[in-house]
Amino acid sequence: MLNPSSNPADVIIIGGGPAGMSAALVLGRARRNVLVIDEALPRHRVTRESHGFLTRDGVSPSELRKVAHEQIAAYPSVRFIQTVAANIEGNDGAFQVTTGDGETYIGRKLLFATGMKDLPMNMKGLEDVYGKSAYVCPYCDGWEMQDRPIAIIAGEHTMHLTRTVAGWSNDLAVFTNGSPRPEEETNELMRRGIPVYDAPIREIASEAGETVAIVLEDGSEIARTAIFFAPKLAPGSDLPVHLGCDVNESGTMVVDEIGRSNVPGVFGAGDGASQKYQVAAAVAAGSMAGVGINTELLELDWEKRILNP
Structure with a gap:
């Protein structure tokens, strides 16, 4: 059923890792209504420290998430819910995302920041x-x-x-x-x-x-x-394929320089749309996707302003 308590979001971000949170920050500062659906099981939680990210070199993944949430909280148009996205229907301008607990949310644009998941290692120790x-x-x-x-x-x-x-x-x-x-x-x-x-x-x-x-x-x-x-990996979500997004042989979403997929209104950022697998790269990709999404929304809103002065 549709969730009557929430207005349609400008953007629904699926995945709250570095890429998803980076995009949420950009979009929050752009005064967009953003919903982040995050399972809160990041792949890098097994590591003690994250490295190579300027000003945060050596920070633990948990501390990185904590600081990111604190800073994003300054922009009240961004909401986080801890659950999984189970199904997506609709199209550009009116996507319907149903979560694992049965709620449905509507968003004009989608960003997949679902990363990759490790398959069983099958090596003792x-x-x-x-x-x-x-x-x-x-x-x-x-x-x-x-x-x-x-x-x-x-x-x-x-x-x-x-x-x-x-x-x-x-x-x-x-x-x-x-x-x-x-x-x-x-x-x-x-x-x-x-x-x-x-x-x-x-x-x-x-x-x-x-x-x-x-x-x-x-x-x-x-x-x-x-x-x-070299780990064995699988995409963190099969929903991009369900929507018709192009993927490469590893299951990674095929996107352009601003994270735009072949499906109108659907973007990808982070490990699930790249093979760089670095926090700094994911943050950069999320930022660029946030700008790309907002640019599309600005163009749509500008056209509406002309049609409805």
């Missing part, structure tokens, strides 16, 4: 160290892991991740976890002094979240104190 001594982004966490003995577990992304992590440590080892690797890649790694271990991984040995060793099925234990790995 990896969850114990994820966000403590095992990471996915060297730009976010490489400084803290610099000069450590680092394990690279990345499947088809091995060469790219190894080259990147090499900027922070010379002590690298690649673990294929039993997956076949092209012989030329293995030879290149070995020529550069990077050992390659082909046996499947039995478990990640750790103490209090700190990696101690990679234990292989053949009984070998290779001492490592840090891990960079």
Whole structure:
């Protein structure tokens, strides 16, 4: 049923992470009526610190969210509700979003800032160290892991991740976890002094979240104190596809430089519409999407002013 207690929003933002909150801030300052639907389960909650975001380097994800909510609260036209978006109908100018608790909200424009979600890791011990001594982004966490003995577990992304992590440590080892690797890649790694271990991984040995060793099925234990790995990800929501939004092979929304999708009135920002996976990048994308959405609304309102002087 329609929620009789709320007026139609100018913008409904689905997802309250860095991208969604950045867009909400821009739109709130533009005096737009904004509703943010946020499940409050951000992907980066497993990490102790967020890095690479100017003026907030080293802040915890929870503190980042707290400060963002406090600052957005200065703009009363922005509301947050903690729930999930379960279904969306309608089109540009009159989208109807039904939440998991059965309420329906109407918005003129939509912004998906739903990010990505981690699929099960299926590697014993990896969850114990994820966000403590095992990471996915060297730009976010490489400084803290610099000069450590680092394990690279990345499947088809091995060469790219190894080259990147090499900027922070010379002590690298690649673990294929039993997956076949092209012989030329293995030879290149070995020529550069990077050992390659082909046996499947039995478990990640750790103490209090700190990696101690990679234990292989053949009984070998290779001492490592840090891990960079390529996670398996899925889109945080399938609703963009339900609406007809174009996505790429990874499920990421295809958007232009201001976050506009191929579906009129629907925008995307953050990890679910990019593959940069950095807080600073998500904040920037959310800001640009907020400006893009407001520009469309200004144009519509300007036309109405001409038609209805």
